[in-house]
Amino acid sequence: MIEIKKHPLYQEDLRYILGVNGIDQLRDKSFMITGATGLIGVCMIDALMEYNRFGANIEVFAVGRSLRGASSRLGEYFSNEHFHFIEQDVREELPTDVNVDFIIPLASYTHPLAYSQYPIETIEINVKGAENALKHALKCGATVLYPSSVEVYGNAYGNDVFIEDYTGILNLTNARACYTESKRLSEALCQSYIAERGGKVKIVRLSRVFGPTMLMSDSKASSQFINKALGGEKIVLKSKGEQLFSYTYMADAIAAMLYVLIHGEYGVPYNISSKECNVKLKDFAKTCASAVGTDVVFELPSEVEKKGFSVAQIAVLDCNRLNRLGFVSKYSFENAVDRTIKILMNYY
Numbered sequence: 001m002i003e004i005k006k007h008p009l010y011q012e013d014l015r016y017i018l019g020v021n022g023i024d025q026l027r028d029k030s031f032m033i034t035g036a037t038g039l040i041g042v043c044m045i046d047a048l049m050e051y052n053r054f055g056a057n058i059e060v061f062a063v064g065r066s067l068r069g070a071s072s073r074l075g076e077y078f079s080n081e082h083f084h085f086i087e088q089d090v091r092e093e094l095p096t097d098v099n100v101d102f103i104i105p106l107a108s109y110t111h112p113l114a115y116s117q118y119p120i121e122t123i124e125i126n127v128k129g130a131e132n133a134l135k136h137a138l139k140c141g142a143t144v145l146y147p148s149s150v151e152v153y154g155n156a157y158g159n160d161v162f163i164e165d166y167t168g169i170l171n172l173t174n175a176r177a178c179y180t181e182s183k184r185l186s187e188a189l190c191q192s193y194i195a196e197r198g199g200k201v202k203i204v205r206l207s208r209v210f211g212p213t214m215l216m217s218d219s220k221a222s223s224q225f226i227n228k229a230l231g232g233e234k235i236v237l238k239s240k241g242e243q244l245f246s247y248t249y250m251a252d253a254i255a256a257m258l259y260v261l262i263h264g265e266y267g268v269p270y271n272i273s274s275k276e277c278n279v280k281l282k283d284f285a286k287t288c289a290s291a292v293g294t295d296v297v298f299e300l301p302s303e304v305e306k307k308g309f310s311v312a313q314i315a316v317l318d319c320n321r322l323n324r325l326g327f328v329s330k331y332s333f334e335n336a337v338d339r340t341i342k343i344l345m346n347y348y
Helices: 001-007 008-017 039-052 065-076 112-117 119-140 175-198 221-230 250-263 281-292 303-308 319-326 331-345
Strands: 030-034 060-064 083-087 102-105 143-149 200-206 206-212 235-237 244-247 269-272 278-280 297-298
Touching: 001 008, 001 331, 008 039, 008 244, 008 250, 008 331, 030 039, 030 119, 039 206, 039 250, 060 065, 060 297, 065 083, 102 119, 102 281, 112 119, 112 143, 119 143, 119 175, 119 200, 143 175, 175 200, 200 250, 206 221, 206 250, 206 331, 221 235, 221 281, 221 331, 235 281, 244 250, 244 331, 250 303, 250 319, 269 319, 281 297, 281 331
Parallel strands: 030 060, 030 102, 060 083, 102 143, 143 200, 200 269, 206 244, 235 297
Antiparallel strands: 244 278
C-alpha cells in the first residue's frame, strides 16, 4: 500500500479531498473509523493523516479486526502520535475510554461471496456495528456519519432513478437480502436514535465505489474487472452485463462524505453518486479491457457466485440533493477507471 500512496495520481486524489469546502472545520477534531482497512476506510484515513502534515491536529482512531491486516494497509501511521489502532470486532462495544468528535462505521462485508457464504455475519456486522457506533456517540457527544448503500432501494420499477424517498422493489426470499435489509435496519436505527435519544447522525447512501485502495480479495464485478485488467487478462462477464448502475470513484465518494459531514443536515439521507458514472456493467468491463488492450469474454457463474449476486437490474442514484447542498463530483467514469488501473499497476 505504501507504493500506492506515493503515486502522484493518488497524492492528487488526497489533495482534491482536502480541498473540500469547509475542511478547516475538521481541524483539531477526532475521528473513530471502523472498517479502517477497507477501500473507503484506508483512503479516508490517508486523507485525514495527510491533512495533519499541514497542522490539522486530527486524532484518528482506526478500528479493525486484524492487526496484521492493519499493518499492511496502514502500517506507516503506527508510529504517528495522531494515529491509534484498536483491534476488535465491531460487534463488540467500542472502547468506553475513547472520546471522539466523529464516528464513521465503515465495517461491512460489501462483496457477493461474503453475502453468499456469511449472510448471518453480514447482518450482524452491519446492524451491531451501527448500534455500537450510535451508542458510543451518545456517550461522548459525537456525530455519526452513517455510510448506507444504494442497496437499500432494492430494484427499480422501470427506468426510474432512486431519489432519497424512493422505496423500490425488495426481495426477501433468499439470503442475499442479508446486506440490503441490514443496511435498511441500520438506517432505521439511526433515525430512531435521533428521534428517541437526540443522537446526532448524518446519512450518506453510497453507490458502487471503486478505486485503488480496493482489496484484491473483493469479489464485486467491478473489482474483478480491474483485477483482470491489471494482469493483462481478458475481462470476464458473468451475465449479459445489461445492469445499469451508479458508480463512484473512491476520491469523489470520500470528498462527498466529508462534505456531508460538514454541511449536511442531521437525519437527512444524501445519495452519493455522479451523473458521469452511471454505466452498464458491460461498459464497465469494456472500459477496463480497453485501458489495457484486452477483450471481454462471457463465463457462466458458479452456484456460490450466483447466490451472492444482486437481483437489481437498474440501480441509479439521483444526486440532485447532494448537488443542491453544493457538492459536485470531479471525475468522469473513464478517468476514474484509468486512474485506478494506473495507480495499481505501479504497485502490482
